[in-house]
Amino acid sequence: MSGCCAVILAGGQGKRMRSDLPKPMFEVLGVPMLDWVISACEESGIDDICIVTGFNHEVIERHIDGKYPTVLQSERKGTGHAVMMAADWLSERRDKNVLILNGDAPFIDRETILAALWQHEAKQDDVTVITAEIPEPHGYGRIIRTDTGISAIVEEKDATNEQKLIREVNSGTYWFRADRLLSSLEKLRPNNAQNEYYLTDTIYILLSEGCKANAYISANPDTVLGANDRKGLLMLNDKARTAKIYQLLDEGVEIVSSDGVTIGRNVHVGAGTRILQGVILTGNTEIGENCVIGPNCLLDNTKIGNNTTINCVQSHDSTVGNNVSIGPFVQLRPGTVIQDGVKIGDFVEIKNSTIGVNTAVAHLTYIGDSDVGSGVNFGCGVVTVNYDGKAKFRTVIGDNAFIGCNTNLVAPVRVGNASYTGAGSTITKDVPDGALAVERSDTRIIEGFGNRRLQDRIARNTRK
């Protein structure tokens, strides 16, 4: 898309959000609205982008981190004024078409951008307003059409009763010929008592000079949606959630109840996988086919293979293989790799460790900073003691080892292949292959102790 560039207006404050965050930084499905808009550009092949910042601009600059140039609108003087801030940047792109977008209208999409551009170029228009037909147009700018294009965008407050019936509204996104936009910006004058410059006035300037203005109706009416308060933001989130759920259903994913199901836009889920209620999938999470996920999972940047069951698990930055069963009540922390056929039961935490094929970790166990072989059996209550108060060390466990219940493995330590540790042992030295290591004292039996205690209890209860 070498003939195209984009300017994203991201200066808004969002006062009614009651927050210091710039409005485009509020999140929909966990992603700032600004990033939705940038993604729509990038998916349309437009990567020559300038971002106009304003309120708390440092937040956006830090977020963009130099990936795209930003220009600052230091005074809040309207959308036309905001685009003027990009005039220098635009003047190097005079021969291009420029897309102007709102950084807080996240649902603009590739299809709309490209189809509008196609019409813009095919009709050789100077400006193409992207519009949508919506059932309740109240509050939006109405599009006044002519035989050959459009003649005006009428704001709610200026609309006649007849105009108020028009359901085609301005989305705030436009394709301009950059040279025409620049020349009209030079002629733009403040529109109102607040001394604001309206971008829509450039259309009248262009029309008055004999240029051609037209509108493209997006097939996606959500294109026009933004959020002015947190209620609106919740509504955008609900729309985005439902859209993603419907997409997955079409792709053959089974969702039994969508209550609490929140799946990020970059998440992939394979056909035949069943998602139960309360499942949150974020980041670049990928789920294979024929899995069962849920209820109540939170998987972030986690890869899951096929035929795997994940029940009440929280996981970050981890990888899980095929035919694995995990949960309920498990946490996988970053750097966890679970290989095929592993079974992990309840109350288990795994961190920065590899668990080999067909290993079983049944219950109440912490495995941290460990390399665990295949076919290993962990008893209940095993702890890898990876921290001595000074530094962290690794534990290595060989194939087919059997770790007894409540064993402490004090790292750095290696438990050999096919070796055993006795229940309740604290293992501080390496265990050779095929051996048993056991730390055990003699057990003393004190006859009558329990009976005396019981008599005390009975006496106490009798006194009550």
Next chain:
Amino acid sequence: MSGCCAVILAGGQGKRMRSDLPKPMFEVLGVPMLDWVISACEESGIDDICIVTGFNHEVIERHIDGKYPTVLQSERKGTGHAVMMAADWLSERRDKNVLILNGDAPFIDRETILAALWQHEAKQDDVTVITAEIPEPHGYGRIIRTDTGISAIVEEKDATNEQKLIREVNSGTYWFRADRLLSSLEKLRPNNAQNEYYLTDTIYILLSEGCKANAYISANPDTVLGANDRKGLLMLNDKARTAKIYQLLDEGVEIVSSDGVTIGRNVHVGAGTRILQGVILTGNTEIGENCVIGPNCLLDNTKIGNNTTINCVQSHDSTVGNNVSIGPFVQLRPGTVIQDGVKIGDFVEIKNSTIGVNTAVAHLTYIGDSDVGSGVNFGCGVVTVNYDGKAKFRTVIGDNAFIGCNTNLVAPVRVGNASYTGAGSTITKDVPDGALAVERSDTRIIEGFGNRRLQDRIARNTRK
């Protein structure tokens, strides 16, 4: 219902589900749609049933497992052709009324089946189409009524504009006199270019021979619902969930928020019980009266007594008594029996064990393959070591025993009545009644160790 039999058409594929599962095997509330239809027959007293299979018929045959005969429609040539496959079976039932049902329309119900049969017999009709009046009939076959019955079922594509306004539609379920059905099937001819035989054409054949066709309007408009894709299946699930929730509310169950609440059709819940959000009850789960269940429980085939609190628990194939409190964060695995008055705290797993009256298992404990008496107190971190890498063994704990924290009970082992185990002990031999068993070494105190470490830490932090 000795004069009745049923044929269930279960050959559909469900292409848009993107799955190899036959359509009638897709689940609503955890139960295949086919089983909903079979249950409706059985609840109506009809247990002489023939199932016509088709796409991936082995899946259905395996599921039915010989309980009912199946016949295979090896080519997909329409509903009339499907019923022809059952002609031999029907020819042994010439004197009966036969109910033809769709295996993927799960909401047919006993009231509808029996009331339609009553009308069918009372009016001495030869075929009675079960219909429903629905607000949005688009896509369904419309019923054309006459003074004495019906004259046609008009498909959407053949309907005149006037006929499209008719809101009475075909559910796809019919009562036929079996002999009439058989004779009309013999005369049935392919209807279209695809060479398909339509079951509805039998009605025209019967009418042309002077037989009587009529329609019965079900009080339950959901009778007509099926699912062609997973979006539709989600909708059926939502309908079924809501219907079950309303039924329980009518029966005196309190539901504070229905979000995530999913209760299977065979589940019973007593009056006065409160169900919180995120509760999934499946299989033959039975909950008593005045319990509190939730939030976030998954109870499958689990029986709960009265006045019991179940908070954030997953349970399969277990039984819990009265006045019990369990949770949060507990798993009961198959074969668990919890007797009255027991208290189970957090991070506890119990499997294949009996826990006696008034016993307390407060936290971080695994009890597997154990017989636990009454009045027992488990310290935190107790583990029944039931597996030695070769076989599983049982642990027996007597009444009023006191198991110290982090005790390992290495099975097979018996802890006697009123006996104690010391914290941190690994118990490998039986503890006599009323005794104390303790495994403990001397504790060494190394003065200054911690101070040196602290100085190291301070030094490190200073260098940073």
Next chain:
Amino acid sequence: MSGCCAVILAGGQGKRMRSDLPKPMFEVLGVPMLDWVISACEESGIDDICIVTGFNHEVIERHIDGKYPTVLQSERKGTGHAVMMAADWLSERRDKNVLILNGDAPFIDRETILAALWQHEAKQDDVTVITAEIPEPHGYGRIIRTDTGISAIVEEKDATNEQKLIREVNSGTYWFRADRLLSSLEKLRPNNAQNEYYLTDTIYILLSEGCKANAYISANPDTVLGANDRKGLLMLNDKARTAKIYQLLDEGVEIVSSDGVTIGRNVHVGAGTRILQGVILTGNTEIGENCVIGPNCLLDNTKIGNNTTINCVQSHDSTVGNNVSIGPFVQLRPGTVIQDGVKIGDFVEIKNSTIGVNTAVAHLTYIGDSDVGSGVNFGCGVVTVNYDGKAKFRTVIGDNAFIGCNTNLVAPVRVGNASYTGAGSTITKDVPDGALAVERSDTRIIEGFGNRRLQDRIARNTRK
């Protein structure tokens, strides 16, 4: 509001609830409807309140616990009869305005009560009916207005077709001049075959005597809502939940999905805090600013500071500081105080303990009845052994201590400042400041043990 008093009618049964609970005791958002009504009075400055009980009056008396006087309506003879029961109480308040309310219409609010009183006094009316305009008035008493006030309240069954179109309906709440109410009650006669006295008939009596009756339209149409069955109660809960969520959104709280989110009316949440799905906040819970709460938390009477993360936690009667991170899968039981900067990981229970600044409790730990200093590090699997079968004792841990994994701290015990305990030790005596305490036996290595076991396993598998 010294010139005002209130009578709350709380005698209803709620038969269709299928419960022995008086109807006003059914809960909305965890608070009995009666308490919603009492709170509305109290928030309006009215604390001179008389409650008329009836069905299972002991339950209400026990709940009110003497805070307000109650009078018993022992026969169920209508709303007029119920108010008669308070005649003695009212006769001492002849010069006041009295508010009559339904104990099972929870959404009456301060604004409505005070604005209606203001009109009542400004217009010098003798009775002011609080009304609302609702879209579906079916079943409610319709208000017949005149030029100067109202002339009647017509019940559904008595309404003409024209009157049924009236959308202004009676909420069942009234301001009366107490003297007028008393005199009209004396003249009240049974209205119907059931011998019931209707409170609305007092309006006709007053009008017939030349008194002035008027109506005040509440801005809040939910004022009229009550619940006759549990379906209605679920609807009230949903309304109350949504209202609270919208209030918090307006106050700058971020809610990504409201599924399963249930926030009690007395709960406060600071701006910038993000609430995820499945969060239940009850009692007097207070959350600070810029926290992340959820998913799936249940916080009851819990105070949380600022910038704190609470993930999958259940907490009762606890306090948590600033910059704390807790979860997932944690329980805080009553009496827990978590100071600033603490990190608590997974599968941790804390009860009746203080955790000092910057202490870390990473996993699988129980801390009960303990005073823990600052900068302490708990290894995995630590247990405070606070109960010896006879009594509970406290554990004291000094600043910067390091508690090794699977340590048992047998209370009463003190671990000194900057001291260490070795992994797997059971500590029964105080550990001096800066020392290391370790209980450890020799570890025996039995060569070949594991190999023999492995050979057995292979042999077994071969035989299969």
